[in-house]
Amino acid sequence: MSVPSRYDREEREVEFARALAFSDGVFAFAITLLVTTIDVPDLGDDPTEQAVVDALVDRLGSFGTFFLSFAVIGLLWINHHRLLARVRGLTMTAMWLNLLALAFVVLLPFSTELLGRYGDEPGAVAVYALNLAICAASYTLLWGYCARNDLLVEPLTRRQLRQELVIRAWITVGFLASIPIAFLVDTGVAELSWLATSLTQRWLIARWLPDDEP
Amino acid sequence: MSVPSRYDREEREVEFARALAFSDGVFAFAITLLVTTIDVPDLGDDPTEQAVVDALVDRLGSFGTFFLSFAVIGLLWINHHRLLARVRGLTMTAMWLNLLALAFVVLLPFSTELLGRYGDEPGAVAVYALNLAICAASYTLLWGYCARNDLLVEPLTRRQLRQELVIRAWITVGFLASIPIAFLVDTGVAELSWLATSLTQRWLIARWLPDDEP
Amino acid sequence: MSVPSRYDREEREVEFARALAFSDGVFAFAITLLVTTIDVPDLGDDPTEQAVVDALVDRLGSFGTFFLSFAVIGLLWINHHRLLARVRGLTMTAMWLNLLALAFVVLLPFSTELLGRYGDEPGAVAVYALNLAICAASYTLLWGYCARNDLLVEPLTRRQLRQELVIRAWITVGFLASIPIAFLVDTGVAELSWLATSLTQRWLIARWLPDDEP
Amino acid sequence: MSVPSRYDREEREVEFARALAFSDGVFAFAITLLVTTIDVPDLGDDPTEQAVVDALVDRLGSFGTFFLSFAVIGLLWINHHRLLARVRGLTMTAMWLNLLALAFVVLLPFSTELLGRYGDEPGAVAVYALNLAICAASYTLLWGYCARNDLLVEPLTRRQLRQELVIRAWITVGFLASIPIAFLVDTGVAELSWLATSLTQRWLIARWLPDDEP
Numbered sequence: 003m004s005v006p007s008r009y010d011r012e013e014r015e016v017e018f019a020r021a022l023a024f025s026d027g028v029f030a031f032a033i034t035l036l037v038t039t040i041d042v043p044d045l046g047d048d049p050t051e052q053a054v055v056d057a058l059v060d061r062l063g064s065f066g067t068f069f070l071s072f073a074v075i076g077l078l079w080i081n082h083h084r085l086l087a088r089v090r091g092l093t094m095t096a097m098w099l100n101l102l103a104l105a106f107v108v109l110l111p112f113s114t115e116l117l118g119r120y121g122d123e124p125g126a127v128a129v130y131a132l133n134l135a136i137c138a139a140s141y142t143l144l145w146g147y148c149a150r151n152d153l154l155v156e157p158l159t160r161r162q163l164r165q166e167l168v169i170r171a172w173i174t175v176g177f178l179a180s181i182p183i184a185f186l187v188d189t190g191v192a193e194l195s196w197l198a199t200s201l202t203q204r205w206l207i208a209r210w211l212p213d214d215e216p
Numbered sequence: 217m218s219v220p221s222r223y224d225r226e227e228r229e230v231e232f233a234r235a236l237a238f239s240d241g242v243f244a245f246a247i248t249l250l251v252t253t254i255d256v257p258d259l260g261d262d263p264t265e266q267a268v269v270d271a272l273v274d275r276l277g278s279f280g281t282f283f284l285s286f287a288v289i290g291l292l293w294i295n296h297h298r299l300l301a302r303v304r305g306l307t308m309t310a311m312w313l314n315l316l317a318l319a320f321v322v323l324l325p326f327s328t329e330l331l332g333r334y335g336d337e338p339g340a341v342a343v344y345a346l347n348l349a350i351c352a353a354s355y356t357l358l359w360g361y362c363a364r365n366d367l368l369v370e371p372l373t374r375r376q377l378r379q380e381l382v383i384r385a386w387i388t389v390g391f392l393a394s395i396p397i398a399f400l401v402d403t404g405v406a407e408l409s410w411l412a413t414s415l416t417q418r419w420l421i422a423r424w425l426p427d428d429e430p
Numbered sequence: 431m432s433v434p435s436r437y438d439r440e441e442r443e444v445e446f447a448r449a450l451a452f453s454d455g456v457f458a459f460a461i462t463l464l465v466t467t468i469d470v471p472d473l474g475d476d477p478t479e480q481a482v483v484d485a486l487v488d489r490l491g492s493f494g495t496f497f498l499s500f501a502v503i504g505l506l507w508i509n510h511h512r513l514l515a516r517v518r519g520l521t522m523t524a525m526w527l528n529l530l531a532l533a534f535v536v537l538l539p540f541s542t543e544l545l546g547r548y549g550d551e552p553g554a555v556a557v558y559a560l561n562l563a564i565c566a567a568s569y570t571l572l573w574g575y576c577a578r579n580d581l582l583v584e585p586l587t588r589r590q591l592r593q594e595l596v597i598r599a600w601i602t603v604g605f606l607a608s609i610p611i612a613f614l615v616d617t618g619v620a621e622l623s624w625l626a627t628s629l630t631q632r633w634l635i636a637r638w639l640p641d642d643e644p
Numbered sequence: 645m646s647v648p649s650r651y652d653r654e655e656r657e658v659e660f661a662r663a664l665a666f667s668d669g670v671f672a673f674a675i676t677l678l679v680t681t682i683d684v685p686d687l688g689d690d691p692t693e694q695a696v697v698d699a700l701v702d703r704l705g706s707f708g709t710f711f712l713s714f715a716v717i718g719l720l721w722i723n724h725h726r727l728l729a730r731v732r733g734l735t736m737t738a739m740w741l742n743l744l745a746l747a748f749v750v751l752l753p754f755s756t757e758l759l760g761r762y763g764d765e766p767g768a769v770a771v772y773a774l775n776l777a778i779c780a781a782s783y784t785l786l787w788g789y790c791a792r793n794d795l796l797v798e799p800l801t802r803r804q805l806r807q808e809l810v811i812r813a814w815i816t817v818g819f820l821a822s823i824p825i826a827f828l829v830d831t832g833v834a835e836l837s838w839l840a841t842s843l844t845q846r847w848l849i850a851r852w853l854p855d856d857e858p
Contacts (some may be wrong), residue, residue: 016234017515020450020454020511021511023237023451023454024235024454024457024458025237026234026237026241026505027241027454027455027457027459027669028457028461028462029238029241030238030241030244030245031241031245031456031458031459031462031463031673032240032462033318033322034241034246034249034322034466035245035462036322037246037249037323037325037326038249038252038466040326042326042330043330043331045333045334049245049334049337051337051338051339054334054337054338054339054340055339057339058339058343059541065442068323069319069453072315072319073315073321076312079238080308080311083231083234083235094508095617096221096505097508101500101501101504104461104502105497108464108465108500109465109496110460111465112465112468112470115470116470119470120473120477120482120540122477123477123481123482124479124482125479125483125485125486126482129486130358131256132470155535175294176299182610225752236662237665239661240665240666240669241455241669243666243669244666244668244670244672244673245459245669245673247670247746247750248669248670248673248674248677248750249673249749251674251677251750251753251754252680253675254754256754256758256761257756257758259761259762263762263765265765265766265767268765268766268768269765269767271767272767272771282751283747284666286742286743286747286750290747291741293666294736294739297659297662297663301659330847384799442700445725448664448668448725451665452668452671452672452721453667455668455669455671455672455673455676456672456675456676458672459673459676459677460676460679461674463676463679463680464681522722525722526718529714529715529718532675533711533714536675536676536678536679536714537679537710539679540679540682540684542674543684544684544685547684547687547694548687548691551691551693551696552691552693552702553696553697553699554696556849557700626695
């Protein structure tokens with residue numbers, strides 16, 4: 003317990019690497035677990051050809067949610083990757099903020115299965131939106147903590163800080179806003195608003211951080 | 217978000233290594249998850265000796281599909297391994313093509329369980345064939361992207377490019393062609409055509425890339 | 431089998447790294463597997479809006495246990511991390527003590543699901559407390575073995591040894607003590623005693639090891 | 645596909661490391677998956693205290709098999725670790741032999757669950773014994789291949805080769821021999837013979853390879 007409280011990338015490379023390896027393991031497992039959200043049909047010993055095809059067509063929604071969530075966890079992993087690449091060390095607090103983000107990554111297979119089964123239900127849409135909103139908020143917290151505590155490799159100007167904060171918080175705000183839409187308006191509109199949130203974030207990135215690859 | 221958009225193997229070794237570690241994690245979990253495609257028989261509290269043996273014999277098909285898919289994912293992992301060993305850096309686009317390939321690796325336990333249960337059904341055979349065809353196509357895309365964008369360690373001649381393209385696309389074409397065979401002719405013939413596709417690919421490799429280990 | 435029996439961090443870096451990577455993998459999968467302790471409701475083809483919300487409210491207990499156990503495994507991972515960071519090599523005995531600790535980490539998703547379903551039952555509370563008590567005891571054993579066999583990077587004074595032993599054993603004693611409380615008094619009191627155990631441990635750390643980050 | 649066919653530890657460190665990382669991932673996941681072999685009791689909404697305790701007592705057999713298999717996979721991992729630490733490079737054939745061994749590691753959670761449920765049934769005992777026998781045989785094949793193809797860091801004398809072959813093959817022979825015992829004599833005797841096989845192997849190691857740690 004006499005370990006220094008800060009795990010600097012250079013001085014304690016092994017510790018920093020372990021935090022990354024653990025995170026990568028969690029992402030890899032969560033993304034693989036998505037396959038269990040598509041249930042294999044149970045059609046008895048000798049189903050007709052049509053029954054098998056029908057059962058697969060019934061699962062088109064689950065396949066859709068699988069690919070959506072695969073892309074979402076993939077994107078979260080790439081963003082985690084890019085965020086940590088800019089960090090030069092992790093304190094114990096940063097470790098816990100990272101774990102907080104991972105907790106909501108790990109919940110995604112649950113939210114995905116719920117959405118795959120009950121995509122028309124406001125409750126399921128709300129759970130999915132809340133899950134992603136909190137996940138994005140955790141990333142924002144982790145990034146903000148690192149920026150404030152001088153843990154970034156290249157410190158940001160005040161202006162860059164503000165711009166990146168808006169870009170990051172945008173996802174949380176947009177997904178939270180989709181929850182009342184799901185209950186009061188329509189679940190389809192709520193799901194479209196997710197797309198709108200993502201596209202406007204892309205536009206903000208293109209405008210403010212033009213060096214960043216789309 | 218000011219991270220450079222290209223993750224060069226040398227300059228940003230950690231980032232490249234993380235992409236490999238994540239991919240290896242996904243392959244390792246997907247291959248391990250195959251064991252869940254064999255369901256443990258539920259025979260009540262005190263089954264007869266014969267009942268246990270019968271239940272195991274009933275599962276021979278599932279064991280067969282388990283070993284087939286273990287070999288398939290193993291081969292996909294080795295090919296991923298060999299492909300990435302020739303790459304000197306990954307751009308964001310290459311990352312996404314890699315994720316696309318991984319998505320169809322992750323789907324294999326589902327397709328495997330389906331094929332294990334309904335191996336005589338054209339629908340199940342078609343899902344398995346489609347899964348592998350798209351997976352092979354994603355590899356071809358990733359390889360082609362890296363070759364075209366000068367991301368290979370040793371650039372290829374035009375002739376090598378064409379030969380490797382044929383070898384890679386061969387799997388996709390062969391597995392897609394097996395789908396109408398499964399529906400119109402016979403599922404057994406379709407499964408034999410998979411073997412024929414693999415063997416002719418081996419023959420093409422032996423002829424065009426004789427240095428490559430069988 | 432002529433491999434030397436001690437895996438020194440410096441001399442055989444790869445072996446030490448593999449032991450860490452394996453442990454990290456186990457932690458990452460165990461923490462991700464927690465998501466499977468929340469079952470996705472099965473509400474038929476077309477549930478009412480209220481039914482979905484009710485099913486989610488029913489699962490609040492499971493969500494609570496999920497986050498509790500996520501924090502617990504996260505803490506165990508951080509402690510594993512900090513413990514191993516102080517070790518300069520692993521003998522075969524240390525490897526087995528590490529595996530013993532991991533076995534009880536791996537059991538946590540089971541204990542978690544049990545507690546999530548039957549949080550009011552002394553049996554479920556006892557299993558969870560026993561699981562954590564043995565897990566903490568395994569860490570204490572691993573640490574004690576490394577300290578006694580001169581495997582720590584910075585050897586401890588007799589006084590530091592005694593203090594750290596008390597701090598580590600405290601968790602085991604406290605969680606074991608909560609088991610009779612659960613059966614004879616009340617499960618809620620037993621769960622509160624876990625909090626008390628953790629807080630007094632924090633206080634001991636703050637008093638005896640003030641350099642240690644909270 | 646123009647990659648050289650041999651992955652030398654020194655020359656192509658990344659490739660060798662990826663093969664280890666993939667194997668470690670499979671071991672870590674398979675050992676963690678063991679927890680799913682203990683099913684969480686489903687006792688309705690408000691079970692009696694006794695019902696919970698009874699359900700846990702009913703699962704003592706499953707817990708026993710869990711710990712047995714945890715130790716078995718742990719031992720297989722340590723042996724994999726020690727075997728690969730003596731190897732200086734992997735050819736494509738060695739990769740496939742490694743995958744063969746991993747396939748039977750991955751099957752262990754299935755065999756474990758079967759044995760946990762039907763420990764008195766010869767069929768279940770036979771599946772477990774066969775699984776371990778083939779797993780040990782795959783290790784022997786991998787080791788023999790590396791020894792014969794000069795892939796070991798320290799080449800063995802003819803005498804050492806013969807001794808290690810006997811030690812390794814002993815497990816396969818002993819576990820195969822337990823299968824007729826299970827069917828013709830008694831499953832308890834078969835399980836005791838596994839212990840006898842392990843202890844005599846230990847004795848052989850102590851006699852022939854005294855430098856090797858117990």
